[in-house]
Amino acid sequence: MKRVVVRVAMAMSLVLFASVSTGREAVPMADDPKLEARLVDISQELRCLVCQNESLASSHAELADDLRQEVRELIRSGKSDQEIKDFLVARYGDFVLYRPEVKPLTWVLWFGPFLLLVIAAIFLGVYLRQRRALAAPAALSDEARERAKQLLKG
Amino acid sequence: MKKVLIPLVLFIGLVVFLAVGLKRDPREIPSPLIGKPAPEFSLFTLEGDTKFSPADMQGKVWLLNVWATWCVACREEHPVLVAFSEKNQVPIVGLSYKEIQPQDPAYKSPFDDKLKLARERSQVWLKRHGNPYVTSVMDLDGRVGINYGVYGVPETYVIDKAGVIRYKFVGAVTPALLAEKILPLIAELNKS
Numbered sequence: 240m241k242r243v244v245v246r247v248a249m250a251m252s253l254v255l256f257a258s259v260s261t262g263r264e265a266v267p268m269a270d271d272p273k274l275e276a277r278l279v280d281i282s283q284e285l286r287c288l289v290c291q292n293e294s295l296a297s298s299h300a301e302l303a304d305d306l307r308q309e310v311r312e313l314i315r316s317g318k319s320d321q322e323i324k325d326f327l328v329a330r331y332g333d334f335v336l337y338r339p340e341v342k343p344l345t346w347v348l349w350f351g352p353f354l355l356l357v358i359a360a361i362f363l364g365v366y367l368r369q370r371r372a373l374a375a376p377a378a379l380s381d382e383a384r385e386r387a388k389q390l391l392k393g
Numbered sequence: 394m395k396k397v398l399i400p401l402v403l404f405i406g407l408v409v410f411l412a413v414g415l416k417r418d419p420r421e422i423p424s425p426l427i428g429k430p431a432p433e434f435s436l437f438t439l440e441g442d443t444k445f446s447p448a449d450m451q452g453k454v455w456l457l458n459v460w461a462t463w464c465v466a467c468r469e470e471h472p473v474l475v476a477f478s479e480k481n482q483v484p485i486v487g488l489s490y491k492e493i494q495p496q497d498p499a500y501k502s503p504f505d506d507k508l509k510l511a512r513e514r515s516q517v518w519l520k521r522h523g524n525p526y527v528t529s530v531m532d533l534d535g536r537v538g539i540n541y542g543v544y545g546v547p548e549t550y551v552i553d554k555a556g557v558i559r560y561k562f563v564g565a566v567t568p569a570l571l572a573e574k575i576l577p578l579i580a581e582l583n584k585s
Binding site: 288289291301302304305306309328329330331332333334 | 419422423424425426491494495534535536539540541542544545
């Protein structure tokens with residue numbers, strides 16, 4: 240009997256604490272599922288400025304909430320995806336985009352890795368050629384062959 | 394001998410590269426607003442039922458400092474701003490950013506109630522810690538903050554006589570930053 244009481248008490252305390260630790264209330268979804276889908280689409284391409292490695296779609300930061308609200312209103316006012324992104328870039332810079340526009344300022348970002356790959360390939364080519372040259376058996380001169388024969392005969 | 398040195402040089406290069414990367418603050422994101430006109434707004438001030446807009450500061454070099462009573466780094470920054478304001482070198486306008494936070498029970502109350510509560514809290518806080526601001530404006534919903542690209546409080550903007558943003562700093566202002574960066578910039582902007 241005692242055991243049962245303890246168990247019930249434990250279960251009850253679990254339930255109690257679980258309800259305590261649920262934290263912030265969920266932000267209500269807008270009524271329009273179409274709008275919400277577009278919001279998710281757009282905000283997956285946008286960076287949350289506070290957490291930096293999270294997208295605006297998945298971030299729980301307060302600023303992300305505010306920005307999602309802002310994007311919702313821009314969608315409602317009939318702005319295109321590009322216009323919405325431009326709106327955010329004008330305020331937070333290219334950093335807010337996960338796929339920044341290709342322009343001279345972002346060339347290093349876009350093409351840098353390929354440039355490094357090409358440089359690495361050139362180094363590899365040069366290295367392999369050198370190694371092959373080292374490993375290739377040197378042709379024996381007639382004189383050396385003669386000497387080798389003598390030595391082998393003992 | 395030369396060949397032996399190549400990996401060493403590469404390694405040192407890599408170390409320097411990573412060390413520089415470690416030293417850089419990832420919060421320092423270059424603001425696209427630098428060199429652009431400060432976004433217009435018209436917001437209630439902390440003091441009374443007047444509104445303030447950046448156009449009121451036309452012809453003056455001024456600082457816009459984003460703050461809130463809930464912001465911990467602001468408390469650290471505040472004595473620096475108070476001491477700085479006592480020298481009367483440049484007017485500092487405060488932007489009280491989202492004083493009532495979403496987790497606050499008062500968050501969903503009507504605008505007027507929120508404004509009243511935010512004013513009360515801010516005034517108490519400024520009385521206790523000193524008031525460096527010529528005025529503060531109440532950005533309750535953070536919309537003006539979004540227009541200024543605010544993503545972490547405190548932030549400080551230097552705005553020139555023509556109303557163009559010349560400098561932005563994210564984080565707590567330090568005496569060194571004031572002396573080395575902000576004051577020379579203000580002196581230069583005041584000359585023109």
